[in-house]
Amino acid sequence: MGGRTGRWLRMWCLAALVAAIVVMWARPAAADAVDDAMARGAAAYAEGRYEDAREAFEEAASLLGEPNAIVAYNLGTTYAQLGDLGRATYYLTVATDPRTHPTPEIAERARANLNEVRRRAELVAAAEKAQLGRQASWWALLLDAARAPWVGWAALVSGFFALVVWFVRRKIARLARGGLGPAIIVVASVLYVVLGALHGLALRADATAPRGVLLGRTVTVYERPSRHAPEAFQAVGGAEVRIEDRVSGFVRVRLPGNLVGWVPASQVGRLDDLSVSVDAGGGGRSASRTVRAGSAAP
Amino acid sequence: MSIHRRTFVTALGASLFAAGRARARELSVRVEADRSRLFVGDTLQYRVEITAEDVGRVPEPILPSALDQAFEVQGPFIGSSSHIVATGSRITRRETRTYTYELVPLRAGVFDLRAFVPGPGGTRIASNPLRVEVVGGAQAMAGAGSASAAPQADPTRDVHGFPKPTEPAGDVFVWAAVDRDEVYVGEQVNYTLDVYERNRFVNVQIRNLPSFKDFWTEELPEGQERRESVGGVPYRVHPGLRRALFPQRAGDLVIGSTEAVVGLRRIVRSPEVVVHVRPLPAKGQPKDFRPHNVGDFGIEATVDRRSVQQGEPLTLTVTVRGTGNVRFVDPDPWPALDGLRRYDPTVEVQTRVDLDGAGRMVIAGARRYKFLLIPERSGRLSIPAHSVTFFDPRTETYRTARTKPIEIEVTAGASGTETGEPGTIEQEGPDGEPMALMPIWTGDHLPRGRVREPWLTPKRWTAGMATVPLLVLAGHAVRLARERVLGPADARAAARARRMRRARLDRLATLVEADDRFYAELSALLHEVAVARIGPDAAGLPRDRLRRRLVDVGVPEDEVDRFDALMDACDAARFGGAAAGTVEERRKLAAEARELLLRGKLGRQVLR
Known part of the structure; x- marks a missing residue:
């Protein structure tokens, strides 16, 4: 019995050793390929070969297989140099997304470049009479601000704080006699209700109409989900939109200020799951696939 | 007699003529063509229509002899129809047959295309006349190509x-x-x-x-x-x-x-x-000549406005127009702009097919560049001439077309400052133009990590937010359940207070031995009972007002006196410097207090 147990133990140890060696060999190989692609991209960028830089950064993103703040930042900046303001906005926004682990420096650079891209998009909109979205209403701005995670945390903590104070006051008679207790409960309850309602509405808006970014320099927005439909308006790439519906390769988007129309799904990058849809055949009825923001470019 | 004979002959002739006319009306032929003038090689639609009334068999048409000599004939394509016609008391059957031919003239000339049908007695019934003019060879092709x-x-x-x-x-x-x-x-x-x-x-x-x-x-x-x-x-x-x-x-x-x-x-x-x-001639060929620039081109430049504010965008449109490979025609390098920032252009190409003087089809159109310009300083700025150099194969020379310089008036912006945002890192691009973009990341090793969703997901947040009111509701439910089972909370609190006072009263018996605590406890108990009997507003009242209030709430005066005496005894023992008394005296006081509180009205509802 003891001999059989020892044999099994030795086999398990051997298998674990082989697995560890495989894993240790495999990880540096992938890492080198990614770093090589990033180095090639950086060199091409420094020489002004932005198209080569884009290809190299996309190769690095594809090797990584999932969004990475630094790769997204380099891609976004390269797209900005290429004049593709839509993809530049999309990737720079991804680079600021906490899910992609941006360092403070990368996040700051990405925000700065986003501002610059936005400025250029405004110029393109002015020059080509394209839409970047009208002035958003105060309610839309309020909901946009209420989407921040700290608002959700504040509402949650306020609610539980009011609950705890109320409970303690009920149980400890000494605290129940006057003092700031009722005022604290009222203020915390108001914060719970108001912040909670705003944050909840913002989350609901994100769930029913996810956020996205129009890709390309300018995008034709149609009145119906067809390339043969009348053109509703021209939108500038980089315009932030809400994706309200999806029909056979087209998505219905709403720009700030209630400008609504249909665009091919391949021309919208989604910010909720960090993905862009790529038309396999280029047509409205063609099949499409979805790639993550850091894994490939449309 | 001669008149009669002449009349008879005339009538006979008239009747014979009328009979012949009547016979002829029963069979008729009609021809038509889709045009009266055409060219050699063109196709003519030629239609023969024969109408017969009460005729057993509709005869076939006899085509004009010109068809055999000057036309290639295809067909016929035959169609027929028949119907019954009622004229007064007479009913006749009318049949119409159409013969359609495609005729291709082989030579020029004017041709009579009248057709015939065989009539009674070997006669021929002719159709309406139809003349067609055929125009010859080269003219025919010119007409077919383009007017x-x-x-x-x-x-x-x-x-x-x-x-x-x-x-x-x-x-x-x-x-x-x-x-x-x-x-x-x-x-x-x-x-x-x-x-x-x-x-x-x-x-x-x-x-x-x-x-x-x-x-x-x-x-x-x-x-x-x-x-x-x-x-x-x-x-x-x-x-x-x-x-x-x-x-x-x-x-x-x-x-x-x-x-x-x-x-x-x-x-x-x-x-x-x-x-x-x-190959393009080397003689006179400019340096860096674009090989696509072959044809005949012109160039023009326009701006959408000539007066702008500093920092306000304007659009410069440069259009190269002409005949040749317009899709790839390339203007000369863009001239440097002083005081204007220029962004990459959008390019539109429009092509069409024209005919040159010899009738050849040539590709023509325009290649249009739209630049966005941002004035970086105020004053009078000039957009220099743009040019395109091309090789004209007709003259076999290199030519250059130029636009005229454009002057624009730039007024100072609202802030009066130069464009460019403070705090940004200006870089030099490969074309020497300033860039306001931050540099890319250029480290040796890419830090990486898995995409991590934030802990506070929408589901968790929703659950947490719902927990708060649910807990409040649960607390209320528990309280309601307790009240239903154990009674109202006030009653339970009053009962709890009564139990506690009763316990304190019972404990007095054990404190009789301890003189220092007995009087304090007795005094406190009596005061608490009195306050509870009057109400919460009695807390802190002096003794005499307490007495009056006790009387006001219905406590008999003798009980109030006894209450007062007990309180005086306690005060005397605690603060008066008098001796604390013996155990027996304290036991007596405790018994009096017990008697007062348990049997009198003072202790009703607050102690029992």
Whole structure:
């Protein structure tokens, strides 16, 4: 019995050793390929070969297989140099997304470049009479601000704080006699209700109409989900939109200020799951696939 | 008598004439054509309509002799109809038969196309007269090609300058040709591919089109199906394809043959076509000349406004227009702009097919560049002339077209400062223009980590937010349940207080031994009972007001006196400096207090 147990133990140890060696060999190989692609991209960028830089950064993103703040930042900046303001906005926004682990420096650079891209998009909109979205209403701005995670945390903590104070006051008679207790409960309850309602509405808006970014320099927005439909308006790439519906390769988007129309799904990058849809055949009825923001470019 | 005879003869003749007229009305023929003037090779629709009443068999038409001599006849395509006509008491059956022919004139002339039908007694009934004029050869082709084209003098070429076949080659052949045998690199040459067929074939398909290697191609209108005489043999011509070709290199460039499949198995091939392409002359060629710039071009520049504020965008549109390979025409390098920031242009190309003076189809159009300009300083700024240099193959010279400089007035912006955002890192791009973008990340090793969703997901947040009211509701539910089971909370609190006071009263017996705590406890208990009897507002009242309030709430005065005496005894023992008394005295006080509180009205509802 003891001999059989020892044999099994030795086999398990051997298998674990082989697995560890495989894993240790495999990880540096992938890492080198990614770093090589990033180095090639950086060199091409420094020489002004932005198209080569884009290809190299996309190769690095594809090797990584999932969004990475630094790769997204380099891609976004390269797209900005290429004049593709839509993809530049999309990737720079991804680079600021906490899910992609941006360092403070990368996040700051990405925000700065986003501002610059936005400025250029405004110029393109002015020059080509394209839409970047009208002035958003105060309610839309309020909901946009209420989407921040700290608002959700504040509402949650306020609610539980009011609950705890109320409970303690009920149980400890000494605290129940006057003092700031009722005022604290009222203020915390108001914060719970108001912040909670705003944050909840913002989350609901994100769930029913996810956020996205129009890709390309300018995008034709149609009145119906067809390339043969009348053109509703021209939108500038980089315009932030809400994706309200999806029909056979087209998505219905709403720009700030209630400008609504249909665009091919391949021309919208989604910010909720960090993905862009790529038309396999280029047509409205063609099949499409979805790639993550850091894994490939449309 | 002679009058009678003459009258008889006249009447007989009239009746015979009337009978003949009546007979003739029973059979009639009518002809018509879709036009009265056409060209040799064109197709004429010729229709003969025979109408007969109460005739057993409708005779076939007798066609004019001109058809045999000057036309190729196809048909007839026969149609017929019949119906019953009631005229007064007479009912007749009328039958109409139509014969439709396609006539292709083989020579020019004016032809009488009147038809006939055989009448009674070997006579012929003639149709209405119909004259058709046929115009001859070269004029016919000019008319078929384009009304605006000039008459083609060369009979070996068609209206667009394509050479025509001169020898018939069986019942079907494929003809390929170019309109010019020798051109310069980048100069347009047109290619045509037509199928000539003697008979109408059911299925003729062109396959294996030439690849046009070494050419940039643009599609040209194919034209219409037509008739053409090749060496005196009439052919129906199906236009296959026409292309404008722009050779990309010098030398003898060969355009391969094309196959056409006739029916199921028969294959006919077009001849190969050779274009001799000459290099652009070196003499006078500017440095860095773009080889696509061959043709005849002009250039113009416009701005959407000439007066702007500093930092406000304006659009500069540079348009290169002309004939040639417009899609790839390239202006000269953009001039440097002083005081203006220029962004990458958007480019639009519009092409069309024009006819030149010789009737050749040429590619024309415009290539339009739209620049966004941002004035970086105020004052009077100048946009220098833009130019395009091209080779004109007609004059075989290099020419340069230029725009005029454009002046714009820039007023100071609202802030009066130069453009450019403070705090941003300005970089130099490869073209020397400033960039406001932050530099890319250039580390050696890319930090990486898995995408991590934030802990506070929408689901968790929703659950947490719902927990708060649920807990409140649960607390209320528990309280309601307790009240239902154990009674109202006030009653339970009052009972709890009564129990506690009763316990304190019972404990007095044990404190009798301890003099220092007995009086304090007794005094406190009496005071608490009195306050509880009066109400919460009695807390802190002096003794005399406490007494009055006790009387006010219905406590008998003797009990109030006893209460007062007990309180005095306690005060005397605690604060008066008197002796604390004996155990027996304290026991007596405790018994009095017990008697007062348990049996009197003072202790009712607050102690028992």
